[in-house]
Amino acid sequence: MRKCDVVVGIQWGDEGKGKIVDNLAKNYDIVVRYQGGHNAGHTIVVDGKKIALHLVPSGILYNNCINLISNGVVLNPEAFLNEISQFDNTEGRIFIDPKTHLILPYHEAIDRLKEQDIKTAIGTTCKGIGPTYVDKVGRSGFRVGDLLNIDDFILRLKQHLESIAFYNIIYNVKLPDIDDLSRKIRDYATKLPPFIKNTNEILWEAMDSNKKILLEGAQGSMLDIDHGTYPYVTSSNTISAGACIGSGISPHDIGEVIGIAKAYCTRVGKGYFPSEDFGDDGKTLQKNGGEFGTTTGRARRCGWFDAVACKYAIRLNGVTQLALMKLDVLDGFSSIKICVGYKKDGKELSSFPFSLRDVEPIYEEFKGFNGVKGIRDFENLPKEAKDYIFALEKILQTKISIISTSADRNDTIKR
Numbered sequence: 001m002r003k004c005d006v007v008v009g010i011q012w013g014d015e016g017k018g019k020i021v022d023n024l025a026k027n028y029d030i031v032v033r034y035q036g037g038h039n040a041g042h043t044i045v046v047d048g049k050k051i052a053l054h055l056v057p058s059g060i061l062y063n064n065c066i067n068l069i070s071n072g073v074v075l076n077p078e079a080f081l082n083e084i085s086q087f088d089n090t091e092g093r094i095f096i097d098p099k100t101h102l103i104l105p106y107h108e109a110i111d112r113l114k115e116q117d118i119k120t121a122i123g124t125t126c127k128g129i130g131p132t133y134v135d136k137v138g139r140s141g142f143r144v145g146d147l148l149n150i151d152d153f154i155l156r157l158k159q160h161l162e163s164i165a166f167y168n169i170i171y172n173v174k175l176p177d178i179d180d181l182s183r184k185i186r187d188y189a190t191k192l193p194p195f196i197k198n199t200n201e202i203l204w205e206a207m208d209s210n211k212k213i214l215l216e217g218a219q220g221s222m223l224d225i226d227h228g229t230y231p232y233v234t235s236s237n238t239i240s241a242g243a244c245i246g247s248g249i250s251p252h253d254i255g256e257v258i259g260i261a262k263a264y265c266t267r268v269g270k271g272y273f274p275s276e277d278f279g280d281d282g283k284t285l286q287k288n289g290g291e292f293g294t295t296t297g298r299a300r301r302c303g304w305f306d307a308v309a310c311k312y313a314i315r316l317n318g319v320t321q322l323a324l325m326k327l328d329v330l331d332g333f334s335s336i337k338i339c340v341g342y343k344k345d346g347k348e349l350s351s352f353p354f355s356l357r358d359v360e361p362i363y364e365e366f367k368g369f370n371g372v373k374g375i376r377d378f379e380n381l382p383k384e385a386k387d388y389i390f391a392l393e394k395i396l397q398t399k400i401s402i403i404s405t406s407a408d409r410n411d412t413i414k415r
Contacts, residue, residue: 003255004032004203004213006240009220010313012229012267014293014300015260016325018042020402021058021216022409024258029211031059032203034246035072035236036218037103037132038079039125041293045407055080057216060087060094066206068199071099072236072246074132075144077188079103096192097199097248098145105176105184106164107131113173125293133235144196150189154182200248207253215243221313229356232271240317259319259398261310263327263388266291266300272356275339276303289329290407304337304363307395312352314398323402324392327385328373328411336388337363340395366391375405378413 007024009015022044025031038054044061045051051061055075059065069075075096084090107128115126135141140160146153158178167173206213217238222228224238237245240257244250264285267273276282282302285291291300313319330336341362342349353359369384378386381403393400403413 001207002210002212004207004215004243004249004253005256005258006215006217006243006254006317007258007260008217008240008243008317008319009238010222010259010261010310010317010319010322011220011265011306012222012271012273013040013218013220014266014268014291015220015262016323016404017216017218017260018044018053018058019325019404019407019409019412020258020260020323021214022061023402023412024214025057025059025065026062027212028059028065028214030066030068030203030206030213031057032068032070032199032213032215032243032247033057033073034070034215034217034243035238036234037074037127037129038076038083039127039129039234040218043407045409048408051086054083056083056087056094059214060090063089063093065093066202067094068202068247069094069096069100070199070203070247071097072242074101074103074129074136074236076103076128077192078184081188081191091194094195095197095199095202096144096195098143098148098196100144101132101136101141102144102146103128103132104142105181106161106167107135109173109175110164110167113167113171130235144192147185147189147192148196150186153185153189157181157185203247203249207249215247215249217242221316222309224316227316229271232269239313240319254318256321257317257319258321258323258402259310259314259317260323260325261305262289262325263305263330264289265303265306265309268293268298268300272359273301273303274308274342274356274359274361275306275337276301281333284333285329288331289326304339304361305392306339306361307392308339308342308352311396314396319398321401322393322396322398323404324389324400325404327389327403328405330368330385330388331370331372333368335368336366338366338391338395340364364391372405374408374411376411376413378403378415381413 285302
């Protein structure tokens with residue numbers, strides 16, 4: 001029985017997972033999205049055209065590939081239908097597990113309320129992700145499979161809206177009108193059923209048939225609800241173990257774990273970020289890297305490669321190989337830094353700390369390089385770029401098997 005491979009980000013998200021999954025997907029029979037919602041975004045460049053994916057697995061670009069949205073995802077029906085409409089010939093190529101929880105308009109309203117309060121704001125995308133996961137854990141959520149019994153769905157929906165009416169009374173949150181929302185739900189109940197299928201069974205049958213399966217996560221390991229930089233995290237398990245919970249496979253079914261990291265670091269929203277650069281270098285990274293969110297358009301905070309956080313994430317995920325993205329963005333720097341340690345109160349820390357508050361980076365400096373953009377053969381990279389890669393491999397004790405030298409899907413080095 002063939003094992004499933006997992007692609008996982010090992011920073012704070014936005015590592016370039018979309019390009020890697022796009023590159024790999026043509027070699028797989030099934031691509032699975034196992035957690036998160038449309039708060040995350042992959043940008044893929046195909047023949048010079050940018051394609052933004054938020055919910056749909058990246059395998060949708062290949063006609064030979066089956067795409068699954070599994071139970072660990074939270075799904076906004078409107079966002080899914082809009083996204084799928086940009087592709088032709090999707091019939092029988094994408095399925096949603098009936099256990100997948102639905103994001104409804106009141107989830108977004110509650111999310112916005114929390115972000116308006118400076119005491120509770122953490123810089124979310126206000127897409128309703130967190131409140132939907134809260135309902136899931138609180139056992140009051142609605143799932144995709146509930147759309148198959150629409151009358152019962154509407155009855156429960158009315159009862160649920162009554163139970164959260166206090167948001168309107170106390171906080172003046174405008175909750176959706178039940179009649180308007182019911183009409184929307186009935187519309188979804190006519191459009192989504194062709195996509196609803198038990199993805200557990202599809203995966204199990206595929207593994208038994210020796211099919212190749214790739215699971216893609218959203219966000220990054222440092223945003224994991226349990227192991228990330230809490231509370232500035234997302235609401236799901238973004239690490240490779242989350243692929244088991246979020247798709248219905250066992251730990252024994254995991255094969256290769258491909259960790260994705262940018263050649264530098266970025267972070268969106270609030271949260272501690274030890275290697276953040278507040279000077280000209282940070283601004284240059286942001287400009288040259290086009291570091292603005294696929295989903296929100298927000299500017300990303302930028303800094304140097306944090307090897308401490310990445311080593312932590314590599315161990316968490318059981319990473320077997322690394323992909324280093326956006327190496328070309330470092331073109332033109334006279335020197336490049338790698339954060340190789342942390343210190344706090346003047347003392348070097350021996351392990352990844354409980355909190356990154358007041359943590360300072362310890363840097364090693366390397367000679368800069370130029371001329372990386374578009375190179376597709378490792379031997380053609382400048383010596384200084386190779387030295388940087390070798391240094392990262394030594395520090396991280398993990399092989400970098402894939403290197404991206406531009407946003408184009410073909411500008412990729414495989415070692």
